[in-house]
Amino acid sequence: MTIRNLDKKLLRELGSMKMQVLAIAMVMAAGVATFVMSFGVINSLEETRRVYYDEYRFADIFVGVKRAPETLARQFEAIPGVDRVMTRVIVGATLDVPGLAEPATAMLVSIPEGQQPDLNALHLRSGRLVEPYRENEVIIADSFADANNLREGDTLSAIISGHQRTLEVVGVALSPEFVYMIPPGALMPDNARFGVMWMGRDALEAAHDMDGAFNDAVIKIARGAQEDEIIRIIDTLTKPYGGLGAYGREHHVSDMFVRNELDQLRAMTYVVPVIFLAIAGLLLHMVLSRLVNLERGQIGVLKALGFTGFEIGLYYAKLALIIAAIGLVIGVAMGLWFGSWMAALYIEFFRFPSLQFVMSTEVFALATLISLGGALVGAIKTVRAVMKLPPAEAMRSEPPPKFKPVLIERLGLTRLLSPAGRMIFRQLERRAKRSIATSVGIAASLGVLIGAAFTIDSLDYILDVQFNQAEREDIGLTLVEAGDRQAFLDLANMPGVMQAEPYRSVPVKLKFGHRTERIAILGMQANGDMHRTLDTELTPVPLPKDGIVISENLARNLQVTVGDLLTFEALEGRRPIRNVYVSAVVQQYLGTGAYMDLSALNALMQEGPSVSGAWLKVDEAALPEFYRAVRKTPSIAGLSIRKAAMDSFKNLLAENIVQMTIANVGFAALIAFGVVYNSARISLSERARELASMRVLGFSRREISAILLGELSILIFAAIPIGYLMGYGLAAAIVVSLDTELFRIPLIIDPETYGMGGLVILVAGAISALAVRRRLDRLDLIGVLKSRE
Amino acid sequence: MSAPQEHSGASLAFHIEGLTKVYEMGDVLVHALRGVTLDLYEGEFVVLLGPSGSGKSTLVNILGGLDNATAGSVNFRGEDLTDEDESALTKFRRNHVGFVFQFYNLIPSLTALENVALVTEIAIDPMTAEEALDIVNLTDRSGHFPAQMSGGEQQRVAIARAVAKRPDVLLCDEPTGALDIKTGIVVLEALKRVNETLGTLTVVITHNAAIAAMADRVIYFADGNIDRIEANDHRVDPSEISW
Structure with missing residues (x-):
């Protein structure tokens, strides 16, 4: 049956409370957006990774040896379950990069001349593959190329195995093996000072004295093959050749970081959206129950006119669903936007050929389900009350609220409170459930805010521990081969x-x-x-x-x-x-x-x-001279610079976590505003009559504002300590869920973060107070008094 | 107390027997109705008179299926309404009853026409919303929202809304209570027209004894029961009423 005119009423009422509708819808949108964003990013990363690994034949097992004859590869191939074996030569080099003060280090990986490698194929972003008999040609990793503005035709001076070489860049590429490209032993990328380069196998064999031999192999195994068993056999086979232990993708650095990131994302996918949606449900519940109180008469009339309880219940359910649908639409749009932005961030440090943010129908269906479902849960109690409300009862105005002296007065401290103060406290106590719900809602937004912002504190702390307390050297130098006492003294005696x-x-x-x-x-x-x-x-x-x-x-x-x-x-x-x-x-x-x-x-x-x-x-003053000496010392395989590592860590923070945190803080502020504003509007609608009466009696606008806003202030100030506790709890839960093999985040929350969180809540409160104050100022004294409540 | 059977020609609409209603107000029991027995006939115009709290509204609410009695029975056209559940009462209201309230109770967010159409959409054999507005002479105000209309106009919209479904019984609780005499008379004229043209049993609650003159019968309430019933030999036209 169509209830066309009832639907008209629905739309007009929604229009008349549009600020409230929008505030709730925005909270819901924040939940949907974070959900769509994180779920979408996870799906996109997983799908991109799967396609990339498949198409570019990413290996399953990685083998390092000191030096082994090519014949060993045939033995690998004979292992049951091994599908394909590709041997390689991998050599470290120091580089002189134009425009870079410090020497850079490179990992030179061999590829067959003139063709794509069988495994770990390259995605050429520009240029071409290396050609036979051109022993100085290299393809460089795109991150290194971008960081140093290098392109085809550029040349680099390198020291490979003690020999000075001039390398010519012929291509820029990405590899599934180096999605996350970090210097050996490091944890953060340093794209300017470290890069992977691919060089012809013959050229690299010659440069590193590896004729007919290899020091690295990658292996693809058949589907369903026993990886552990194959690794065990390989380890036995490589032992005589200085085997460094074979390992699967599980321990492959780049893949491990990608997996780690996915794990962390997954841990966060549900927590924050669920908090947001729960608050939105709570808000809907508060607003709907107030609306039903206001519309008791109308509900009675509708019932008197013959509408069934179900039809009227459906009306309020629709109201909730429409608000949720608005939230859903805004949320999905925001989620898509944030998701694309996140994908753009990810592509900065996870080097995939492309990372398209795609939202699957599954994500959309889930978002729809949880937002509409959450709205219905928030509305259900009200809807049931509406359905049960006897029509005659609904026709009578709500009986005057029962008030009683509040706790403070019962304790005999009445004198402490002015009449206005008593009004405030009695109202808070009479509406205890709603007062608590409001405070908890504000507290939860503060909790989310602190839960989002604390990661910056923790990472700052990690930065301090790692680089100021644990690793305090300016520069670490690594030798090509382990050396004796004299080798150390040579390093110690370098200039500066x-x-x-x-x-x-x-x-x-x-x-x-x-x-x-x-x-x-x-x-x-x-x-x-x-x-x-x-x-x-x-x-x-x-x-x-x-x-x-x-x-x-x-x-x-x-x-x-x-x-x-x-x-x-x-x-x-x-x-x-x-x-x-x-x-x-x-x-x-x-x-x-x-x-x-x-x-x-x-x-x-x-x-x-x-x-x-x-x-x-x-000595900082002597650094240029020191770097010159490093470049001339063939025994040095690589160097790590503490300041550069710190900077790269800080950049990573600034680019990703800080931006994410700002977004989350924005969401939290939105929630705080939504809760405070709705609560204020409800209070205002409940008390418009008595406040207008007070105005008629001669109270000033300021005085009646003080009553309403005083109530709000108490709720906000009560919420702040609870919010701090919730924030601490959420942060603790996040610390546990982010505790992975690679990272452990300490639970550090700086006082500034608490201060900032409290301030955001106060500002959100002040803005909603101002919005309500404007309505108070326009209170229609005569109209309010004349109309029946 | 038995009611005089003035309308011997008309058939019985309501048969009410021993109707009792007790409210619990906190710790106090309020006896709103104390065993009312009454017959109401098709097409008649009945006025309920009596002081506040004498039980008039409670009776009308029970007749209209808005409320249940504590004891006694209500029979409408041979059907017992007494122990019907909410869905049966809803159906009863939907198909047979029109309500007019003291405070109009229009839906503020719907226009006059839409307020009436609200009902025509769910009724079985309604007139059009325009026809209903025409009965109360408000065709020209059909696009106005309640806030844009005077009290009398709002009440006439409420009457139009109540009669649009062609109800068998029209229940009006203080329909002129919030109106001045001039607009009150216009509203009463509308009620009279409905009663005469549609033949709807019309029950009007009022404090205002002057209105009694336009009724077929006047039922006086006191302290939860019928004090007496008077029949008017001559129904006065609303325009002749003054208070």
Whole structure:
């Protein structure tokens, strides 16, 4: 049956309360938008990754060896389940990039001349593949090209295996192997100072003395093949050739970061939208119950006219659904917009050929379901009350509200309150449920705000811990081959070096029970000042003479505690296998780590005082000279610059997390406004009569405003501490859900964040107060008094 | 008390027997009706007179299916309404009853025509909304919202809305209570016209004894029961009424 005129009424009433409708719809939109955005980004990332990996034949198993004959590849191919094997030569190089003060480092990866590699094919963004017999041609990674403004035809001066070479850029490309491109051992991209380059196999073999040999292999396995078993066989086969341990995609750095990001996104997909939608439902409930109170007479008339309870209930349900639908439309539009923007952000540090934000029908259906469903849940109680309301009852005006002295008065403190104060407190107490709901709604928006903003505090803290407390060297230098005492002294004596500490880095497998972790153990001076291990209070933990110190996340991955005996299997040198006990577990937020006393590690490795590199403090004034010397030293494989790493971390924060946080803060402010404004409007409509009566009696606008706005202020101020608690709780929950293999975020909330959150709520409150104040000023005194409530 | 059977020619519409209504107001029991027995006939114009709280509105609410009685029975055209559930009462109201209230109770967000059309859309055999407005002489105001009309005009829209479904019974609770004499008379004329042209049993509650002169019968209420019933030999035209 059509109820055309009832629908007209519906639309006109919606129009007359459009600010309220919009405020609720915006809260709902915020929930839908965050949902559509995160779900859509997850879907887009997953789909893009799947297609990219498939089309460009991303390998399943990765094998590193010191040097193995090409015949070993045939043995790999013979392993049951192995589909395709591609051997490669991978060499580190230092580069002289025009316009870059510091030397850059590159990872040169071989590809067959004149054709795409069988596995890990390149997506050429521009230029061409390398051609046979042109041994200086390279294809460079697009991130490195972008960061340094390099293109085809440019040349770079490089030191490869101790030899000076001039490389010519012939192409710019992306690879599924380096979606997330970070320097070895680092956690953040440094696109200007580190890049991957692809060079012809013959050229690289010649440059690195690898004729007929390889030091890296990638393997594609058949569907359903036993990856663990294949890896075990490969490890046995590669042992004589300095095998570094084969691993699957699970431990592949780039894929691990992409997966990590997806995990974090997934963890956040439901929390925030659900909070937003719950608040929107609460608001709908508040507004609808007030509307029904206002329209009791009309409901009675409609029932008297013969409309059924169901028809009238449906009317209010429709009202809720229309508001939700407005929220849904705005939310989906905002979600699409934010999603595209997020995808654009992601493409900055996840290098996919393209990342189109696509919203699947599934996401749309889910968003529709949860927003309309949430609205119905919010409306159901009211709708049922409307259906049950006996018509004669509805025709009578609501009985005058019962008031009683409030708690403060019952305690005998009446004198403390002015009559206006009593009005405020009595109203709050009589409408206790709604007062609490309003405060909780405001508090929840503050909670969301703090839950979103705290990540900046935590990451700032991580930055401080990592780069000011734990890793304090200006520059770290890595040697091509582990060297002796003299090699270290050569590094320490470079121009501008004020202080130097040696370190040894050994790739190992740490085993405990059936668990294995591949990691590089760092051997450091026991009394060292540059690299320090810290406990949870950030007090340096001295390295013991024996035993191994491991980071908390590594301890968790291996499920070990202090005193447990680990099996240590070195993957270089004489490859000793030893037992070593865990002497301490230390705090580390970025990545995993294992540390030993340098001489203890040397002893364990059955080697002399061997070093892998040095950490240096360098006089800033002498840096140009220092860099010149680095470029001329063939034994140096790479360098890490603390300041550059910090900057890249900060940029990452600024580009992503800060922008995301601003968006979330905006959403939270929107909710706060929605809650406060609706609550104020409801109070106003309930009390218009008495406030108008007071005006007639001679009270000023300011005085009656004080009553209504005083009530609001109390609700807001009560909400702030609750909001702080909710924010802390939400932050704690986020910390737990973001705790992945790669990152651990500490729960740090700066006082400034609390202050900022409180301020946003107060401003949102003030704006809604102003909007209501304008209505108070225009209160129609005669009209209000004449009409029947 | 038995009612005089003045309208021997007309058939019985309502048969009301021993009707009692008790409200609980907090801890107090209020006896709104104390065993009312009454017959109402098709087509007659009845005025209920009596002071506030004498039970007139309660009776009309129960007759219109807006409320249930505590005890006693109401029979409409041979059908017992007493223990009907809400959906049956809704159906009864929808098909048989028109209401006019003291405060008009128009839907403020709908125009005069739309307020009437609201009912014509759900009724079984309605007249058009325009026809209904014509009966109350308000065709020219059909596009106006309630806020743009005078009280008398609003009440006439309410009457149009009530009669548009061609109800069998028109129940009016203080229809002129909020109006001055001049507009009150226009409203009463509208009621009279409906009663005469459509033959609708019309029950009018009023405080105003002067209105009683236009009724077929006047039923006096006091303290929840019928005090007495008077029949008018000569119905006075509303235009001759003054108060």
